[in-house]
Every structure is written in structure tokens, then in C-alpha cells.
Amino acid sequence: MNVTDRIYVAGHKGLVGSAIMRALEQQGYSHLITRSSSELDLRDRQQVDDFFETEEIDYVFLAAAKVGGIAANNDYPADFIRDNLLIQTNVIDAAYRAKVQKLMFLGSTCIYPKYAPQPLKEEHLLTGELEPTNMPYAIAKIAGINMCQSYNRQYGTRFISVMPTNLYGPGDNFDLHTSHVLPALIRKFHEAKVQNQPVVEVWGTGNPKREFLHSDDLADACIYLMKNYEDSEIVNIGVGEDIAIKDLAGMIMEIVGYQGEISFNSSIPDGTPRKLVDVSKINALGWTAQTPLAEGLQELYRTFQTEFLVKQ
The missing domain is CATH 3.40.50.720 (NAD(P)-binding Rossmann-like Domain)
Structure with missing residues (x-):
């Protein structure tokens, strides 16, 4: 080529x-x-x-x-x-x-x-x-x-x-209904931080890797x-x-600076284990x-703040 x-x-x-x-x-x-x-x-x-x-x-x-x-x-x-x-x-x-x-x-x-x-x-x-x-x-x-x-x-x-x-x-796609787990979690934790929500719900048990x-x-x-x-x-x-989804959520929580708690909704299917x-x-x-991954997540959160939020 x-x-x-x-x-x-x-x-x-x-x-x-x-x-x-x-x-x-x-x-x-x-x-x-x-x-x-x-x-x-x-x-x-x-x-x-x-x-x-x-x-x-x-x-x-x-x-x-x-x-x-x-x-x-x-x-x-x-x-x-x-x-x-x-x-x-x-x-x-x-x-x-x-x-x-x-x-x-x-x-x-x-x-x-x-x-x-x-x-x-x-x-x-x-x-x-x-x-x-x-x-x-x-x-x-x-x-x-x-x-x-x-x-x-x-x-x-x-x-x-x-x-x-x-x-x-x-x-990346940050729409909560159509996005994949990683950008969805970034948006969820950011919005919870801004709105001072005490709990962020994460779909599934958090166990899938x-x-x-x-x-x-x-x-x-x-x-x-x-x-x-x-x-x-x-x-x-x-x-x-x-990485387990619960650990990913913890990483994103720390990067975003969210101080609340995480609740796992086990009624939502986990998908492939x-x-x-x-x-x-x-x-x-x-x-x-x-x-x-940690470096990439920090970069994606900056992208979310500088690109996605600006368009909202």
C-alpha cells in the first residue's frame, strides 16, 4: 500500500x-x-x-x-x-x-x-x-x-x-442508550458529580471482564x-x-473525581462473562x-469534557 x-x-x-x-x-x-x-x-x-x-x-x-x-x-x-x-x-x-x-x-x-x-x-x-x-x-x-x-x-x-x-x-459515543460500557460510565459519573448525586447505578453485577x-x-x-x-x-x-467492570467503574470514578457510591443493578443482563x-x-x-488503559481513560474524559459537553 x-x-x-x-x-x-x-x-x-x-x-x-x-x-x-x-x-x-x-x-x-x-x-x-x-x-x-x-x-x-x-x-x-x-x-x-x-x-x-x-x-x-x-x-x-x-x-x-x-x-x-x-x-x-x-x-x-x-x-x-x-x-x-x-x-x-x-x-x-x-x-x-x-x-x-x-x-x-x-x-x-x-x-x-x-x-x-x-x-x-x-x-x-x-x-x-x-x-x-x-x-x-x-x-x-x-x-x-x-x-x-x-x-x-x-x-x-x-x-x-x-x-x-x-x-x-x-x-466515542456517549449516548447512554446506545453507547458501550466505557463511555457510558464516563458520562454517568461526570453527571453524578456535577449534580451531586449520592449513587451511580452501573448495569449488571460488575463481575464480567x-x-x-x-x-x-x-x-x-x-x-x-x-x-x-x-x-x-x-x-x-x-x-x-x-478488567472487571466493577474495577473499571472504580478507575473512572477516580479519574472523574466522583465522591459518591456505586450501585450495581443485577437485574440488567451482564452479557458475555x-x-x-x-x-x-x-x-x-x-x-x-x-x-x-489508565492513560487512555484520562484522555477520553478530557475529550468528553472538551467535545461532547460543548455540543450539548
């Missing part, structure tokens, strides 16, 4: 896509192609076909997706499976027919079985039942992986698939793999360490994450 190649970042305004854009720009790539959802509806096959026919794209980072936390996945299951299947099917097929040099499909660690052995290895895919709370999204992502593998086998394409762990970073990867680290890994990885088999991207990815494969390829 040369700095003069035409690179399309699908989903460039999202958490992942914007991080990839920043990293590409910092590394000197000068022909970055983007379209907002209002300019190009990736669910519309004709629009996607026309776009690929006219833009002469060399590389694709497929980071566009409909995403959300447990509440959003539970409330809008049809939207999650339909929109994601449409987006990835249209882009992957159009990329093949337009003869792009290489495509990267970004999946998620929710593709792994709910009770898969820990840490999650790439070979655990399709070895057990999925977590029910995000099954429609996971099934769509599994279909995308298999589609890339099938096109490689039948058409000789160079489509690779990566599975990031839980992400956070600049451009999660791994958190900074979006800038993910972007660095994606570009590294686009340059150095050619296999059809999936690659995990993570830090190789996890643990989701730690095995990163030995990507480490062996020569890449490791660089951002410590």
Missing part, C-alpha cells in the same frame, strides 16, 4: 474509521476517499456499485457498520442484522467487481461463542452458541468473514478480516496488517489484558498495543 494509492475508508466518521483516517493522514497517505451516509447509503447496492465504478479505488477499510451496546442490540435486532448484512455485502461484492487490490473487513469479538475458552483464539469461531443479547450483530459479522473467505477462495481476492476487542477513543483497546492503537494495527498480512483466516486485535482475546497471532506478526 503506497502513499499514492486511492484508499476508501468506509465509515470514516465513526470511532474506528476516524482513527484509521487520522493514522493514514499522519503516515502521509494523500488520496483518501470518503463519503458520509447522506452522500452514499451503503445499504443501497446501486449507489455502492456506482461509487466503486467511478472512484477507481485501490484499497478498502470496511469500518462502516451499525453498532451499539446491549440496550441498542436488544431493542433493534432487526436493524442490526439487516443493515450490517446490506452494508458489508454491497461493499465486499462491489470491491471484487471493481478489482480493488485489497480489502479489510472489520468484525468484532462478539463473533465468538458466549462460553468459549479464554482467552479467545481465532480458531474458536463457530465452536459454540453466541451471546443472545448481540446475536443478530454477531451473525452479520460472521457472514462478512465468511464472505471475504469465500471470495478469496473462488475469485482469488485479497480480502482480510480483523476482530477488534472493545474499543474507545476520540469520537472486558478488554479495552484504544482506537488509535486499532488504526495502527489495521494499517500494519493491510501492509503485512495476506491470509484468509481472521486476526484478533487487542491488548491481551482485561468474559471477552479476552488471544493476541499471540498479531504479536507474532510484529504488532503490539501501546496505550495503557
Whole structure:
């Protein structure tokens, strides 16, 4: 992948896509192609076909997706499976027919079985039942992986698939209904501090463990793999360490400066008990994450204060 190649970042305004854009720009790539959802509806096959026919794209980072936390996945299951299947099917097929040099499909660690052995290895895919709370999204992502593998086998394409762990970073979603756990906790503790609330409710028991990867680290890994990885088999991207939600809440509580108490609402489902990815494969390829969680959390809280609150 040369700095003069035409690179399309699908989903460039999202958490992942914007991080990839920043990293590409910092590394000197000068022909970055983007379209907002209002300019190009990736669910519309004709629009996607026309776009690929006219833009002469060399590389694709497929980071566009409909995403959300447990509440959003539970409330809008049809939207999650339909929109994601449409987006990835249209882009992957159009990329093949337009003869792009290489495509990267970004999946998620929710593709792994709910009770898969820990840490999650790439070979655990399709070895057990999925977590029910995000099954429609996971099934769509599994279909995308298999589609890339099938096109490689039948058409000789160079489509690779990566599975990031839980992400956070600049451009994160702080909406309490649709966000993931980390930005939601930052907002909850901040608002409780400002409003002098004595207790902050955290969904679930606090016992599940999660791994958190900074979006800038993910972007660095994606570009590294686009340059150095050619296999059809999936690659995990993570830090190789996890933390219990109750401990994460404690870290955020301290960073925000909230002085009250934490109450865990065990009537809300926990989701998967643990989701730690095995990163030995990507480490062996020569890449490791660089951002410590405490440092990343402090940065995200500053972003919340300087960007999200200003827009409110």
C-alpha cells in the first residue's frame, strides 16, 4: 500500500474509521476517499456499485457498520442484522467487481461463542452458541468473514478480516442508550458529580471482564496488517489484558473525581462473562498495543469534557 494509492475508508466518521483516517493522514497517505451516509447509503447496492465504478479505488477499510451496546442490540435486532448484512455485502461484492487490490473487513469479538475458552483464539469461531443479547450483530459479522473467505477462495481476492476487542477513543459515543460500557460510565459519573448525586447505578453485577483497546492503537494495527498480512483466516486485535467492570467503574470514578457510591443493578443482563482475546497471532506478526488503559481513560474524559459537553 503506497502513499499514492486511492484508499476508501468506509465509515470514516465513526470511532474506528476516524482513527484509521487520522493514522493514514499522519503516515502521509494523500488520496483518501470518503463519503458520509447522506452522500452514499451503503445499504443501497446501486449507489455502492456506482461509487466503486467511478472512484477507481485501490484499497478498502470496511469500518462502516451499525453498532451499539446491549440496550441498542436488544431493542433493534432487526436493524442490526439487516443493515450490517446490506452494508458489508454491497461493499465486499462491489470491491471484487471493481478489482480493488485489497480489502479489510472489520468484525468484532462478539463473533465468538458466549462460553468459549479464554482467552479467545481465532480458531474458536463457530465452536459454540453466541451471546443472545448481540446475536443478530454477531451473525452479520460472521457472514462478512465468511464472505471475504469465500471470495478469496473462488475469485482469488485479497480480502482480510480483523476482530477488534472493545474499543474507545476520540469520537466515542456517549449516548447512554446506545453507547458501550466505557463511555457510558464516563458520562454517568461526570453527571453524578456535577449534580451531586449520592449513587451511580452501573448495569449488571460488575463481575464480567472486558478488554479495552484504544482506537488509535486499532488504526495502527489495521494499517500494519493491510501492509503485512495476506491470509484468509481472521486476526484478533487487542491488548491481551482485561478488567472487571466493577474495577473499571472504580478507575473512572477516580479519574472523574466522583465522591459518591456505586450501585450495581443485577437485574440488567451482564452479557458475555468474559471477552479476552488471544493476541499471540498479531504479536507474532510484529504488532503490539501501546496505550495503557489508565492513560487512555484520562484522555477520553478530557475529550468528553472538551467535545461532547460543548455540543450539548
